[in-house]
Amino acid sequence: xxxxxxxxxxxxxxxxxxxxxxxxxxxxxxxxxxxxxxxxxxxxxxxxxxxxxxxxxxxxxxxxxxxxxxxxxxxxxxxxxxxxxxxxxxxxxxxxxxxxxxxxxxxxxxxxxxxxxxxxxxxxxxxxxxxxxxxxxxxxxxxxxxxxxxxxxxxxxxxxxxxxxxxxxxxxxxxxxxxxxxxxxxxxxxxxxxxxxxxxxxxxxxxxxxxxxxxxxxxxxxxxxxxxxxxxxxxxxxxxxxxxxxxxxxxxxxxxxxxxxxxxxxxxxxxxxxxxxxxxxxxxxxxxxxxxxxxx
Amino acid sequence: xxxxxxxxxxxxxxxxxxxxxxxxxxxxxxxxxxxxxxxxxxxxxxxxxxxxxxxxxxxxxxxxxxxxxxxxxxxxxxxxxxxxxxxxxxxxxxxxxxxxxxxxxxxxxxxxxxxxxxxxxxxxxxxxxxxxxxxxxxxxxxxxxxxxxxxxxxxxxxxxxxxxxxxxxxxxxxxxxxxxxxxxxxxxxxxxxxxxxxxxxxxxxxxxxxxxxxxxxxxxxxxxxxxxxxxxxxxxxxxxxxxxxxxxxxxxxxxxxxxxxxxxxxxxxxxxxxxxxxxxxxxxxxxxxxxxxxxxxxxxxxxxxxxxxxxxxxxxxxxxxxxxxxxxxxxxxxxxxxxxxxxxxxxxxxxxxxxxxxxxxxxxxxxxxxxxxxxxxxxxxxxxxxxxxxxxxxxxxxxxxxxxxxxxxxxxxxxxxxxxxxxxxxxxxxxxxxxx
Numbered sequence: 001x002x003x004x005x006x007x008x009x010x011x012x013x014x015x016x017x018x019x020x021x022x023x024x025x026x027x028x029x030x031x032x033x034x035x036x037x038x039x040x041x042x043x044x045x046x047x048x049x050x051x052x053x054x055x056x057x058x059x060x061x062x063x064x065x066x067x068x069x070x071x072x073x074x075x076x077x078x079x080x081x082x083x084x085x086x087x088x089x090x091x092x093x094x095x096x097x098x099x100x101x102x103x104x105x106x107x108x109x110x111x112x113x114x115x116x117x118x119x120x121x122x123x124x125x126x127x128x129x130x131x132x133x134x135x136x137x138x139x140x141x142x143x144x145x146x147x148x149x150x151x152x153x154x155x156x157x158x159x160x161x162x163x164x165x166x167x168x169x170x171x172x173x174x175x176x177x178x179x180x181x182x183x184x185x186x187x188x189x190x191x192x193x194x195x196x197x198x199x200x201x202x203x204x205x206x207x208x209x210x211x212x213x214x215x216x217x218x219x220x221x222x223x224x225x226x227x228x229x230x231x232x233x234x235x236x237x238x239x240x241x242x243x244x245x246x247x248x249x250x251x252x253x254x255x256x257x258x259x260x261x262x263x264x265x266x267x268x269x270x271x272x273x274x275x276x277x278x279x280x281x282x283x284x285x286x287x288x289x290x291x292x293x294x295x296x
Numbered sequence: 297x298x299x300x301x302x303x304x305x306x307x308x309x310x311x312x313x314x315x316x317x318x319x320x321x322x323x324x325x326x327x328x329x330x331x332x333x334x335x336x337x338x339x340x341x342x343x344x345x346x347x348x349x350x351x352x353x354x355x356x357x358x359x360x361x362x363x364x365x366x367x368x369x370x371x372x373x374x375x376x377x378x379x380x381x382x383x384x385x386x387x388x389x390x391x392x393x394x395x396x397x398x399x400x401x402x403x404x405x406x407x408x409x410x411x412x413x414x415x416x417x418x419x420x421x422x423x424x425x426x427x428x429x430x431x432x433x434x435x436x437x438x439x440x441x442x443x444x445x446x447x448x449x450x451x452x453x454x455x456x457x458x459x460x461x462x463x464x465x466x467x468x469x470x471x472x473x474x475x476x477x478x479x480x481x482x483x484x485x486x487x488x489x490x491x492x493x494x495x496x497x498x499x500x501x502x503x504x505x506x507x508x509x510x511x512x513x514x515x516x517x518x519x520x521x522x523x524x525x526x527x528x529x530x531x532x533x534x535x536x537x538x539x540x541x542x543x544x545x546x547x548x549x550x551x552x553x554x555x556x557x558x559x560x561x562x563x564x565x566x567x568x569x570x571x572x573x574x575x576x577x578x579x580x581x582x583x584x585x586x587x588x589x590x591x592x593x594x595x596x597x598x599x600x601x602x603x604x605x606x607x608x609x610x611x612x613x614x615x616x617x618x619x620x621x622x623x624x625x626x627x628x629x630x631x632x633x634x635x636x637x638x639x640x641x642x643x644x645x646x647x648x649x650x651x652x653x654x655x656x657x658x659x660x661x662x663x664x665x666x667x668x669x670x671x672x673x674x675x676x677x678x679x680x681x682x683x684x685x686x687x688x689x690x691x692x693x694x695x696x697x698x699x700x701x702x703x704x705x706x707x708x709x710x711x712x713x714x715x716x717x718x719x720x721x722x723x724x725x726x727x728x729x730x731x732x
Binding site for chain 1: 311388389390391392393394395396397398399400401402403404405406407409411412415416418420421425428429432433434436437438461
């Protein structure tokens with residue numbers, strides 16, 4: 001035993017700091033191989049981080065811009081105007097009996113949210129490389145936060161959409177409106193599922209950065225935004241709905257514009273596809289998560 | 297002590313070199329080939345066949361291997377070692393930033409790791425907003441930050457600028473705010489990496505005080521640093537990591553001095569053979585600095601009772617200048633212990649001719665406390681004031697003391713504070729007790 005003459009040792013006794021009431025949590029760190037279970041409890045523990053990441057993305061997005069959040073509306077609105085002129089007016093694309101501008105805008109609102117979420121989440125890990133190499137938190141929060149941060153923009157453009165329905169004297173039923181949150185969830189699940197795959201791949205292969213714009217463009221045309229999915233006949237329409245955005249877009253039109261029967265089969269196919277993409281994406285993400293800091 | 301806070305067992309981390317590091321990412325083709333051949337490779341191993349064995353092992357490097365240690369609750373553990381030895385890899389594994397290749401770590405308690413100051417800060421956000429963002433990343437709950445906000449702002453001394461985006465902050469304010477957030481974490485286990493390397497001297501002092509504070513509260517701290525003084529001063533124990541393995545584990549003072557001494561083989565004497573890159577100007581140029589003992593032998597460690605000579609060899613390239621050689625001595629805590637300059641009369645006020653000069657300053661024995669001293673060597677002219685060179689941390693030496701009774705500490709072998717340890721003359725008289 002070494003003797004101590006300094007004052008600190010003279011005080012002695014147990015440390016005087018505050019006691020920790022809870023039994024100390026034990027963290028085990030060890031190598032992980034292959035597929036690992038999702039640590040869902042951990043996401044809950046880190047909910048404040050998610051909250052602040054979303055909040056940061058929202059705060060920062062329109063800082064030092066002239067017209068701020070108006071950008072959220074301008075993009076789908078101008079697209080709608082261009083589409084209404086070329087597809088609606090010149091080409092006379094069928095629009096299920098709805099005014100074409102409304103028909104297009106009802107699809108563009110969820111699509112813009114989805115495409116933005118997909119693009120931002122694919123880039124989320126690489127863009128936050130400085131965080132990944134310096135601090136631990138479930139990496140899944142990064143792509144997820146990027147998607148959630150699109151919600152205020154979605155809400156804004158949604159109010160414009162509501163205004164348009166009023167203008168065209170179309171009044172959606174309350175019951176069908178209740179479907180909208182579920183449809184937004186479907187769009188989020190799809191964006192997150194694909195975003196998980198792409199963001200994780202992007203860490204390793206920067207090719208993804210070139211794929212994403214191209215992919216969103218193709219996906220745009222593979223989704224009934226400028227045209228109705230009623231151009232297809234069953235069973236192809238249901239097969240087509242394996243693109244989850246088909247369900248989202250058709251669901252939005254049905255819920256808001258009250259055009260015919262609820263697209264039940266389409267929605268079921270879309271939801272199934274979205275769940276598959278999300279679950280596989282989450283497991284893939286979790287599997288490669290440990291190496292992000294080494295590679296990013 | 298059964299109360300263990302950190303338990304590390306056979307930890308190892310293997311990095312891929314070549315493809316992964318030099319080109320930044322793997323080729324897709326390569327991954328597909330690997331994935332397809334993996335089951336077969338495993339199978340062939342069972343059969344005893346060796347598929348591309350040497351090729352595989354040569355493209356990996358072990359940054360850390362067979363590292364095992366335990367840290368009892370309340371201990372401050374310093375981790376030292378040269379660059380690239382694996383210290384940062386160890387911290388990254390303990391912070392869960394990267395996963396180990398083998399082995400296991402157990403952390404008992406709430407962990408906060410501070411691998412840099414200001415993690416998560418965003419330039420567009422205000423000071424207040426960044427406190428919340430960074431604080432949550434470091435593991436603070438929102439309610440906890442609400443509670444500590446005023447304290448953090450006061451600690452950082454940025455009350456007036458709390459609603460200003462941090463991109464408009466001076467670098468000093470930025471660092472103060474970032475550290476203030478970190479300083480208000482209340483983890484049971486704190487992992488720190490070179491955080492003290494930032495900021496000015498007053499700020500570093502503040503950080504050191506905060507560390508002392510943490511120490512007194514009985515928190516467990518793992519502290520990686522290149523600053524031996526900081527490690528010696530703050531840590532109870534130190535690990536020396538070299539080539540990815542623990543080379544030494546023991547009392548902080550013992551491990552740091554052993555490490556410094558092993559490095560001192562090269563730094564007790566320093567020579568600039570090429571005048572082109574020697575410190576100096578067109579008037580005078582440094583040639584060599586060394587630490588020696590009385591018989592003139594270069595020495596990295598000196599007995600506390602012996603005088604220590606610091607020798608400076610310099611060339612005067614232009615005659616006619618009055619030159620004053622000086623040394624600054626820094627102790628393990630980075631404190632300037634004293635400054636010495638040639639106050640002798642021989643060359644005072646006397647212009648120097650051309651030539652190679654050797655100036656030696658003698659520090660008396662029984663003056664300095666044990667520990668390591670870093671010497672900055674300089675040469676200046678008072679009028680007109682010109683500093684010809686000042687070379688920081690030119691040489692270093694270690695003052696050692698054996699408690700054999702003949703030095704100031706006598707037979708005491710425990711902790712003995714202070715930067716000086718003079719052997720004073722004591723007088724003691726005795727007279728009869730006052731009666732009554």
